[in-house]
Amino acid sequence: MPSLEEFHQDFLQSILSDSESRGVLKSQSFFEIACEDLVSTGDLTGNYTTADYSKKGMEVSGFDYDEERKVLTILNHQFFQDDELQTLTKSVLENKLARLRKFYTSAVDGLFKNIEETSEAYGMAYNIYRYAQRDQVRRVRFIVLTDGKISRNLLDIPIEQKGGIDYESRVIDLEYLYKIYETASGSAGFEVEVNLPCLRVNDNRHDYFSYLTVVNGKTLVQVYEEFGQKLFEQNVRTFLQFKGNVNKGLRNTIEYKPEMFFAYNNGITATASDVELDEKTGNIRKIANFQIVNGGQTTSAIYAAFKNSGLSVDDVSVQMKLSVVKDARLQDEFISRVAEYANTQNKINNSDFFSNSPFHKDIKEYSTRIFAPAVGGAQRRTHWFYERVRGEYLNSQAYLKADVKRRFLIENPKNQVFDKTLLSKTENLWLQRPDIVSKGAQESFKKFAEYIGDLLEKDDLAITESFYNEAIARIILFRTMERIVSKAPWYDGGFRAQTVAYSISYLSAVVQASNVFLNFDLIWELQAVPAELESVLGIIAERVYATITHPASGYANIAQWTKNSNCWESVKLMNVDLPELDSSLFIDRQTSKYKQKESKNIKSIDQGIDKQIFVIQRSREDWRKLFNFYTARNGRRILSGMQLDMLEKMASGYITTPSEKQSKILYEIFRDAQSDGFDPS
Template sequence: MNQLVEFNQDLVAELREECAETDLPLEDVAFDRLCETLEAEGEIETSDRCAYRGAASGKSLRIDGHGGDPRETDGILSVIVCEVFDDEQPPTLNAADAKKHFGHLINFVAAVRRREFRDQLHIESPEFGVAMMIAESWSSVTKVKLILVTNAIYSARTDAVVAGSISDIPVTYNIWDLTRLHRVETTGSKEKIVVKFAEDFGGGLPALRASGPESELPSYLAVIRGKQLADIYDKWGARMLESNIRSFIQARRKSVNEGIRDTIKGEPEMFFSYNNGLSATADAVDIEMDGAGAHILSAKNLQIVNGGQTTASLHAALKHSPENLDRVHVQIKLTVVPSESSEQVVPNISKYANSQNKVSVADFFSNHPFHMRMEGYSRRVSAPPAPGMNRQTKWFYERARGQYQVERAKLGGADRKRFDSEHPKAQLFAKTDLAKVELSFRMRPDTVSKGAQKNFAAFASEIGEAWAASDRKYDETWFKRLIAKVIIFRALEKAVPRQEWYPGGYRANIVTYGIAKLAHDVEKGGKVLDLDRVWNDQSVPEALMKTFLIACEAAADVITTTDSGIRNISEWAKKQGCWSSVARAEVAYDGGLEDFLIEPQDARAAERDGRREEAMISGIEAQSKVIALGSAFWGRLREWTSASPSFSMKNDGILKACSQQERRLPSERQCILAVEILGRAREEGYVDDEETPRIRISGKVRSH
């Protein structure tokens, strides 16, 4: 309980601080903050704020936000109520309280379907836009999700509980209370899905053990009925798809696969023969043996790493061909991967299972080399002291959720204070933050406005292709300029709500569009922003902030004046047409902007200088590592790579030089390449059983 209280105290303090900095109401700040977690966990695809309380036909109505247009979210209408208490001691929430909140949400959904109620709403209000979206998309809705997110403590766990129906459309409810938020935010582990095939979904799955007794990871070949798989997906939706695959599916899908759909409709008995099936993982499974063989009764944390399109198509068949689903059978290759090994193993399973994709789905994983490199810079590169400060700090990049809290929790007393001082929480940023900031400066505000998951998928696709072509540009200078962009983005998040012209909502859209607008106009003028200056200052100069706010005001005017036929401002901001309108807008910047612009060739020269300096440091570090690992180590690696077609004769020469270091020390360049070869080999499964193990003592690595 003490951990929960501490987590709540930190959360409330964080919310209060942002309220003071932005002048935004606590309810608005809390909604944005808590719904970030729901997006990261796949509960919702996006979170759009719409605060409304009222009454109709003698019933109380309430909504605090929604999860996007059902026509863009697989037919799921997610409506959200956010109940946050400004108390350091978390209160408790009982079933009656939850029922009341969900009742108000249902009343709102029911009311907006009536034209007489919609006609009472102000045409320019957020609630009118949401009401029109729900009414116009109702024919596409396949499920209504009622979501309560709160910093209160709810005694029971509720996860996609069926709550009835509205006009034959099923309704489920879900509570994200303080306990649940604490678990996913502080441990770094995903919210676990426990699928009880036998108990809840009509029977266990017939299976064959596909791995031998010597295998560290048990594997099974199983068969699941189409109706079972569709019902399971109906309960948990995209949370069943490993989070990175979910992003990939959402970014690339156009519609339900026509071939799969036609097979379900016309030849359901042939589905097993025609379809490649699924690849899935689970933390653990419950197996029962009987005269007919093995049956999988349940699976803990079942995640589909390949076959998302098949799963979504079968789910869609619940609506268009439900009578055929019992005749559909799907094969599953299920690997049991303990949670402590999942980060290393699951990406490889997904990588090889999805090899047909042009951009490997593994590009989305937290251990992709891009994220590993950014993490390395964030732990090594110290930022200059911020104004009024006398010590350097670091920007902590969280490539895997919960890393910051996990690292901090390991420490105690003076060590934790030093960690907090060196890595202030205000300088924590995650993969989705990186994607949001970077695509804003790449002039993709419409994509950013689609929500964290879809935006990250678009960013990862771009980075995956660029990295495959050359990873050279993603160096220390790139990292420093990324941090400069984060500084600008966060400064605008605080400054925009304080402006007289601020419309009282849509802060996130205004910030990304304002940044994109200024970046567009600067590029059109043949110049680039001097981001190195922002990095060196660790703040946004007042004159530059004024210029960005001019761009944000122009963006706000366009965003809040929707195109004909679009009543919902949040949805308008997700359209390419909105960005085109902002890009075309004429903006009069004051003369101060010129002081922060440089020629492109000057920016490139700074990149080259930084690369030379970094290469000197990297070369020394690599040489030290090669020597520390020793000749025998590199000899064993050379023997392993010689049998693999992935490694060239040049690679062999590098490893030979390292394996003969007693005769002649390899050059810094050779050592850098040797370390890169080692990394590639480990990605392909290389393990040196004779390597001296290392343990961490007092912050230093010692060999034993």
């Protein structure tokens, strides 16, 4: 595991790379990267907004609002940008917090009336004013982000209460961000203190062991109050409010028959990396890395009934099945399986199990195997590194010798690291969904997951090498557009992300209307956007910026306007006078279809070879165990006669070199058995 100092250096390199590739200030890059880290842990919602405002003793960088818990968060930052880890002093911290508090009180008093309506700060101040007027704030958090560290005695600042509202001041320093990295890497986490009676179900001989327990409604409210979305990082669904019949039933039971909740409700399915039992009572007293995999609706319903409706939950009891998986390598797959089998209360969408999709495996395999074209006189070709698991890029270097690490960094440069969040954003924009992307990373990823789920359901060969190359080209296009907007003389600041999003989608719409396809292969080969196309992007972006910053009547808040599908409809109606572009920038429909067909043929051949290798490399003993596994479980009913006969011949050694067709059948039998609990080791 990398040390704090190594993490600090890598973190600074991430900021430098992000800043250069997007054309933004390093401080802005730091703020956004840190906020995304906090979103990943549930400290912020996916709808946080960046908005700079500095004036008359006030300084703020953005805000966030948790609608369910009614928590308003106002953010500021202190970015040292120093190779040496700096210390955030008490005086600097107090000054930062004072400026945040001043902004909040001014916003509540109507500060938005004195701010330019086309600025992001206007939307921030207006929303805070509106929340206060509607009595929609229970807690206000003032958070200062820093790439330095702070003494432990300054981390726990007492919560103040005034007018029925809790005021909390927090510092998120580099050590906190490092702990997020450790948690994602499976080496650290958070603990929930409880007092729950329990029944142990199995023993330590298994990869996991379970407890059956009962959680009181008040305890559940307290735990959710403290940890919020951290409890649902691995959950496949979000709370659907009281819209579905199931949720209406939950609320009615809490209000009228709370003592029957245990009998009526399916309860909670949760996981943990460890538990600690009380030696005297045998009760569970600590749960490490507590994750509610199924039961998010139950938890949220109880919390909402108590907080929003003022209902008592003292008589509510919830059954809970808690499974402990100590091996971090097994947790993702285990949680995915639990979620798949346990979630039965409401319909599951294609996006819900996307974390277990073959899409990730394919993209990771291509990113490892495919070299990007060498450009600019480079002597060594490079990869685009797909960070499928958080912290994977840094972990890949952790135990490398100095010379091997240097080679790794040359072949996998920091500015060519990408993850599923960026990928979902760039793909959605080319699919002409800028309003969805403007709603935040969470919503964007959900829609992309649905799209990929449908795509793979129709065509399991859809994610080809050609798809991968074009996806990287779209990332290059996105970063180029960010630089263009940031450096444009007409750009006054604010709404850069929305301008970039709508500009790319507008380009996609223009190309589509011309009945041709953009030549992404050209961008891939150049590893850059051709200069001729760059100039067109600048023209489009200027018009888009002018359009989205003058919202339709009834939309005073530009940030909210860009999240509306009507905004996209208005942008599509723009008539931008574009110069005629060289034909090499486009390909016709027939060429595109031929390219896709060839890519799928190549992938099909590769898959067949991979399956043959897999089957041949398994020992005869493995096939014998597999045959016994099926026959012991009435495999004659599970498998067809042909499948069972082939498996028996493989187990007996009658098939020495299986054909491609035989390998495919045997491969699928083996994989199905593994998903059903078969383990040949």
